[in-house]
Amino acid sequence: MSENLLEVKNLHVAFFQDGKLADVVRDVSFEIKPNETLGLVGESGSGKSVTSKAIMRLIADPPGKITGGSVMMDGMDIFALPEKKMREIRGGRIAMIFQEPLTSLNPLFTCGSQISEAIRLHKKCSKKEAEEQAVEMLRLVGVPSPERRAKAYPHELSGGMRQRVMIAMALSCKPSLLIADEPTTALDPTIQAQILRLIHDLQKLNGMSLLLITHDMGIVAENCDRVAVMYAGEILEIADVSTIFHSPMHPYTKGLLKAIPKMNEKVERLYNIDGMVPGFNELPKGCAFSSRCPYCKDDCASTPQRLEYVSAGHQVRCKYCRNLEQEA
Amino acid sequence: MKKKGTTSPLARGWIKIKKRKTAFVSLIILVAICLLAIFGNALYAYDPTQTNTSIRLQAPSSEHIFGTDNLGRDVLARVLYGSKLSLSISIVSVLMAMVMGTIMGLIAGYIGGKVDSVMSLIIDAICAFPTILLGLLLGTVMGSGIINIMLAIGIANTPYFARLVRSMAASLREREFVESAITTGLNHLEIIGKYILPNMSSVIIVQVSLSAASAIITESSLSFMGVGVAPPAASWGTLLRDGYDFISKAPWLSIFPGIAIVVTVLALNFLGDGLRDALDVKIRIDG
Numbered sequence: 001m002s003e004n005l006l007e008v009k010n011l012h013v014a015f016f017q018d019g020k021l022a023d024v025v026r027d028v029s030f031e032i033k034p035n036e037t038l039g040l041v042g043e044s045g046s047g048k049s050v051t052s053k054a055i056m057r058l059i060a061d062p063p064g065k066i067t068g069g070s071v072m073m074d075g076m077d078i079f080a081l082p083e084k085k086m087r088e089i090r091g092g093r094i095a096m097i098f099q100e101p102l103t104s105l106n107p108l109f110t111c112g113s114q115i116s117e118a119i120r121l122h123k124k125c126s127k128k129e130a131e132e133q134a135v136e137m138l139r140l141v142g143v144p145s146p147e148r149r150a151k152a153y154p155h156e157l158s159g160g161m162r163q164r165v166m167i168a169m170a171l172s173c174k175p176s177l178l179i180a181d182e183p184t185t186a187l188d189p190t191i192q193a194q195i196l197r198l199i200h201d202l203q204k205l206n207g208m209s210l211l212l213i214t215h216d217m218g219i220v221a222e223n224c225d226r227v228a229v230m231y232a233g234e235i236l237e238i239a240d241v242s243t244i245f246h247s248p249m250h251p252y253t254k255g256l257l258k259a260i261p262k263m264n265e266k267v268e269r270l271y272n273i274d275g276m277v278p279g280f281n282e283l284p285k286g287c288a289f290s291s292r293c294p295y296c297k298d299d300c301a302s303t304p305q306r307l308e309y310v311s312a313g314h315q316v317r318c319k320y321c322r323n324l325e326q327e328a
Numbered sequence: 329m330k331k332k333g334t335t336s337p338l339a340r341g342w343i344k345i346k347k348r349k350t351a352f353v354s355l356i357i358l359v360a361i362c363l364l365a366i367f368g369n370a371l372y373a374y375d376p377t378q379t380n381t382s383i384r385l386q387a388p389s390s391e392h393i394f395g396t397d398n399l400g401r402d403v404l405a406r407v408l409y410g411s412k413l414s415l416s417i418s419i420v421s422v423l424m425a426m427v428m429g430t431i432m433g434l435i436a437g438y439i440g441g442k443v444d445s446v447m448s449l450i451i452d453a454i455c456a457f458p459t460i461l462l463g464l465l466l467g468t469v470m471g472s473g474i475i476n477i478m479l480a481i482g483i484a485n486t487p488y489f490a491r492l493v494r495s496m497a498a499s500l501r502e503r504e505f506v507e508s509a510i511t512t513g514l515n516h517l518e519i520i521g522k523y524i525l526p527n528m529s530s531v532i533i534v535q536v537s538l539s540a541a542s543a544i545i546t547e548s549s550l551s552f553m554g555v556g557v558a559p560p561a562a563s564w565g566t567l568l569r570d571g572y573d574f575i576s577k578a579p580w581l582s583i584f585p586g587i588a589i590v591v592t593v594l595a596l597n598f599l600g601d602g603l604r605d606a607l608d609v610k611i612r613i614d615g
Contacts, residue, residue, distance in 0.1 A: 058507065087515060095511065103504040104505050108527060109522070121512060121514065
């Protein structure tokens with residue numbers, strides 16, 4: 001067990017909505033090994049970001065509340081740590097980058113000063129050393145003429161540059177886990193590829209694990225070792241990346257993969273999964289996907305499903321998943 | 329820190345202010361008024377307290393540019409003398425309001441929840457009193473006096489700062505850069521000091537200049553009604569009050585302090601508007 005860097009176990013997060021608690025993340029468990037990349041995929045509102053914020057203990061309470069489960073980082077129980085210790089972990093052991101590079105930097109300070117501030121927070125060094133390291137980090141993330149860029153204000157840089165600055169800031173203290181919450185959603189595709197390449201290279205260089213949150217299956221295929229598919233606050237399937245793409249078991253994963261447009265096929269209409277993600281206050285008692293599942297059985301909506309192993313390293317939250325092939 | 333090509337937000341604001349004629353002229357006028365208030369009496373030949381009954385109520389002339397009052401004192405010297413008190417009361421009371429209001433607003437906006445509800449209630453309660461009435465009340469209870477009038481105006485202006493800061497803090501708290509600052513491990517005080525306060529400074533600056541204008545009016549009104557600055561000390565308001573008795577015989581007694589008030593208040597308001605245009609743009613999200 002100790003080989004895991006991060007262990008999330010039975011995590012439950014709820015938010016107050018109209019005076020009631022709505023479970024936004026339910027029974028989420030996964031683990032990340034050193035140097036591994038775990039992709040967390042799911043549509044908007046499936047609880048991906050909430051899960052990642054819970055790991056950093058960033059859920060605002062109220063309106064949110066972590067109602068159960070545990071997160072172990074390096075054998076430390078994140079939820080039990082005092083706030084002071086937690087601040088050392090944030091930025092020091094776990095760093096995070098967000099999907100909005102345009103607004104994630106303080107507009108009033110130069111990029112260099114923001115990076116060196118992050119460095120000085122976790123390392124004992126002089127202001128000057130921190131500033132030099134900040135320039136070094138900017139060079140590392142591929143910012144051209146880093147000395148000049150370090151003195152620039154965020155509004156003077158493009159979106160891709162700002163995301164590089166964010167990455168420089170996140171990696172400046174050599175965290176062992178980087179959480180990237182849709183790091184490239186706001187960027188155009190060519191920059192997207194560059195940024196992902198960069199994260200990948202730096203991950204190898206620093207020996208760091210990555211939790212990559214995205215809704216883009218293409219990004220998952222290219223960047224992840226293992227994948228967790230989330231839907232309506234639950235993990236429906238976890239497996240290594242080739243299993244997910246070549247022999248998915250859960251109907252939802254199958255639907256997701258079918259929805260990817262293929263270059264070599266001409267279709268009239270792109271495939272989509274019928275229906276909408278149910279709201280968190282109207283979830284069925286049983287399988288959350290039952291209302292949209294083409295294989296839905298009579299008891300699916302009423303009996304809760306458990307995440308079960310179908311083979312080594314492959315867990316699926318659907319008790320009928322083995323029989324789907326014959327039916328189809 | 330500054331280099332060619334990169335400009336800090338404040339430097340950008342300064343460039344914009346210089347481009348706005350009314351605001352820039354207002355700024356120059358205000359600087360001139362402040363300099364006159366500080367050095368005017370020392371440079372001017374007449375003593376503001378020197379009475380001379382042989383030259384009572386003289387109309388403006390080359391000898392006494394603003395004329396003389398009922399005790400033969402030079403009105404220009406009196407106006408210069410009054411500006412010291414009027415301006416310092418305005419500045420001190422607004423700074424007081426700024427500090428108190430910012431603290432209240434930060435507590436309410438940054439913490440939120442029940443704290444916010446209670447704070448907002450207090451702020452609204454203070455706001456419900458008209459400034460003059462609050463000033464009258466505090467002036468009567470605590471007695472007239474310069475410190476008391478500063479306190480009264482300061483308290484009356486506090487809720488305007490508190491409301492502004494509260495709403496800014498509440499919205500800044502949700503901004504991505506604050507969240508990403510938390511993920512780098514900063515504590516709340518550092519977040520407030522480096523991320524929340526600096527990003528609302530422009531709004532506070534604008535409010536300071538607008539509040540300073542209203543503070544001058546409030547002080548004048550209170551002094552005019554006799555609960556403000558008491559003789560022998562004099563502010564523009566007390567000068568107005570003194571001249572009121574002779575308004576038909578010697579209008580210059582009231583006119584010149586009145587003009588001083590109007591010019592200062594107008595300049596402060598124009599400067600405030602100009603600053604709002606130059607600085608109070610929403611925090612720049614993109615270049």
